[in-house]
C-alpha cells in the first residue's frame with residue numbers, strides 16, 4: 001500500500017512543481033547530489049577518489065513543452081562539457097520523456113542524438129534509462145536508430161517485465177543495465193511477486209554475463225550481489241565484463257566495500273531542482289527511507305511547505321480505504 005501511495009505521490013504534478021521552488025528538502029539531499037552542475041562535479045570527484053565511477057542524471061519529470069525539453073537537453077550538454085573539462089570518470093543517464101518523448105518522437109530523437117553525438121566526441125557513454133511500460137517500445141526505437149550511427153549508447157532491462165528475456169536477447173550486443181523495475185505495472189505485462197522478479201533478474205544477469213557485451217548490475221540487494229560474485233567466480237568471468245551500480249546515497253558502505261574488493265562500481269548520481277518524483281519513487285521502493293524524511297522534518301523548521309503538503313496528502317491517502 002505504501003508503495004502505491006508513494007508512486008501516486010511521485011506522479012502529482014502540483015507537489016512536483018511546488019518542490020522545485022524550495023530546493024532539496026525532506027531528506028532528498030541525502031540521495032540527490034546537488035541542484036547544480038558545480039555541486040554535482042564535486043560529488044563525482046569525491047566518489048572517483050574512492051575508485052567509483054558515476055552515471056549522471058539531470059532530474060526532470062512532466063515535460064510536455066518543447067521549451068522544457070530543449071532546456072533539459074542544454075543542461076545535459078553542459079554536464080557533458082563539465083565531465084570533459086574536469087576529466088572526471090562519469091557518463092550520462094537520461095530519460096527519453098525529459099527530452100520530449102511525450103511531445104513528438106522525432107523531436108525527442110533529435111535531442112537525444114545531439115547529446116549522444118556530443119558525448120561521442122569525448123568518448124562518453126550515454127545510457128537511455130527505461131521508464132514505464134507505455135514508453136518501452138519508443139525508447140527501444142530510439143536505441144535502434146541511434147545505434148546505427150553511434151556505439152556509445154545503451155539501455156536498461158527491467159526484470160519485472162514478462163518480455164525482458166526477449167529484449168535482453170535482442171539487445172545482447174549493447175552495454176545493458178539490469179534492474180528490477182521502479183514503476184507500477186499491470187500483471188498483464190509484469191511480474192508482481194518479489195520472488196518472481198528476483199528470479200528473473202538473476203536469470204537475465206547470468207545470461208547477459210555469459211552472452212552479452214557489458215553488464216551493469218544495478219541493485220541494492222545484497223542477495224543478488226552475493227549471487228553474482230559467486231557466479232562470476234565459478235564461470236571465470238573477468239571483472240572488466242561487468243560492474244555493480246547503486247544509487248547515490250544508498251548503502252554507501254557497501255558501495256565502498258565493493259569498489260575496494262576490486263569490482264568495477266558505478267554510482268548513479270541524480271542532480272537538479274526537479275528532485276521530487278525521483279525521491280518519491282525511492283520512498284516507494286523502500287519505505288524505511290522515510291527515516292530520511294523524519295530526520296529532516298524534525299530537525300529543520302524550514303521544510304514546512306513541502307513537508308506539510310506531502311504530509312497532508314499522505315495522511316489523506318492513508319485514512320482512505322485502499323483504492324484499486
Ligand SMILES: Cc1cc2nc3c(=O)[nH]c(=O)nc-3n(C[C@H](O)[C@H](O)[C@H](O)COP(=O)(O)OP(=O)(O)OC[C@H]3O[C@@H](n4cnc5c(N)ncnc54)[C@H](O)[C@@H]3O)c2cc1C
Pocket residue numbers: 128129130131156158179180181182183218219220221222245246247250251267268285286
Ligand atoms: C543504478 C540504478 C539505476 C536504475 N535505473 C532504473 C531504470 O532505468 N528504470 C527503472 O525502472 N528502474 C531503475 N532503477 C530502480 C530499480 O528498478 C529498483 O526499483 C530499485 O533499485 C530497487 O530495487 P533493488 O534491486 O535495489 O532491491 P530491493 O528489492 O528494493 O531490495 C532488496 C533487499 O535489499 C536490501 N536493501 C535494499 N535497499 C537497501 C538499503 N538502502 N539499505 C539496506 N538494505 C537495503 C533489503 O534487504 C531489501 O529487502 C535503478 C536502480 C539503480 C540502483
